[in-house]
Amino acid sequence: MNWLSDFVRPKIKKTTPKEIADDLWLKCPGCGELLFSKELKKTWYVCPKCGYHLRLYLDKRLKLLFDGTYTEFDLPEIKEDPLKFKDTKRYVDRLKAYRKSTGNQDAIKVARGNIGGIKCVVAALDFAFMGGSMGMAVGEGIVKAAEYAVKNKLPLITVANSGGARMQEGILSLMQMARTTSAVNMVKENGLPFISIMADPTTGGVSASFAMLGDIHIAEKGCLIGFAGPRVIEQTIREKLPEGFQRAEYLREHGMVDVVVTRSEMKPTLVKILSILTHRKVDSEHMKSEPLKSKNTK
């Protein structure tokens, strides 16, 4: 073998823990092309060859949505590992490992700032942290975001990016479905916009709670959205699933999402919707998107 396979191979990664280094090669899950990380960062992790949307690192997601600077919320500490859960590994050890690899406390960040000049609260999940799973920390994040939105009369935007409930927190993770639903209800009942963005993947307890209750649903191109994961369905019905099943476009066809956008269209679409719902015509400058600017640099 040559130097490339020897040297580069071990560094190929599917997900994006923290912001990855500049000098890595990643394999595009769409076309199999080897992509240089420095270039991928410029295209916001969209494959320049086939347009496949790789998963976006959480801070990058927030940067994509906000105009410029944004303020992150300190989330209240929650009781950690209430079940003293242990499978092949202790849950507290798993938490430690993910905190180290992502640099984040849990699978959520809540931030406020301007989007198209409109003040908003954003609660975004992070698939890189235990599959974005929703336990008490994520639930508390959504609740805090909703409470802040109501108190300050701001639109709420959630970004779902999660496999579902966090098994390691047992019934308490299931209860987050009711908690987050109650939270977003609060926003909606106060006449404030609640926009749900779905990224790859949005399944299980997250799709079956707050993520599916938006006034408007925006899904990122090609992302997996569903209640049961494809593997569970295949095991139940014992047949292969059709092409495109449970993808964003399928969900739109079946009436479950309003708009499917590419990553570069995400922000302008969001701004347009926000400006219409808040009755404020927004400067067209904001309709342009960051990714478009850097997309030509191949």
Next chain:
Amino acid sequence: MSENQPAVLDFEKKINEIEEKIKMLNALAKDSDMNIDKELNRLQQKLEKQIKMSYANLTPWQRVQIARHPERPQCLDYVNGLIEDFVPLCGDRLFADDATMIGGIGFFKGISVVVLGQEKGKDLETRVKYNFGMAKPEGYRKAQRLMSLADKFNMPVICFVDTDGAYPGIESEARGQAEAIASSIQKCLQLKVPLISVIIGMGGSGGAIAIAAANRVLMLENSIYSVISPEGCASILWRSSDKAKEAAEALKLTAQDLKSFNVIDEIIPEPEGGAHRDSVATIEKVGDCIYKHLQELLPLSREELKKQRNTKFLEMGRNLNIEA
């Protein structure tokens, strides 16, 4: 899964042996003049002792088995036992009627109510009819429709939860299972009438909480309520469904665990030897417990009922908070 589970659980074998002996003895006595009273009496006492012993320290896995017992009373048993003049209602008005999701109106101890719940079925034929207790989106939309009805006519809602989970299949996804469950939870939280949910057997994940975001959540002593089935959890985290026993321990899914987390409001004791040994007594106890809670909720105003329910769930995680 439940459909494969034998009627005699492994830890109940000794009980079953004595029960068989008593049966034999009774049959024998029928055909002869033998006086068996003394022996029968002895066996009865032995049986009671054995039941007490076997049921004294149940493991979580044993409770899972009891919760899935095929002879355990199911939703329709409670409806028949507790609801007078029951009128079953059908359909979500959008697509279909989901047989799994039982729904209807009737009188509960003289009070007009809406009843909802999943029926699992008791033999092959009924299990197929009720899709093994796994509701589809139309089931959860039917639930929403009937909850709206309850709200309009100011009727309390009683839910009997018994499902391994919502049905995972192509048609479920095509019709938006996630949205159906999410909206059903939302509907529960918007109601301005008393909502009481009883976990009577299996409280399986999203399919259960869809009709259990209630003012009061009651749980039978040997029922379970969990974010995932022990088998599912084992196959994901242990990579082997044989570890279901371990998963059942780790998940803390028994009524006793849930009460300690304040996730449920009350545990309803089952008759000695489990609900499947005495359906009539179980149903009566469940009815009494629902009635007690209903009496506490009925004086609340419509707004208070909604607020109590939402506050309860919003506070749920915070009960365990360490202040930052």
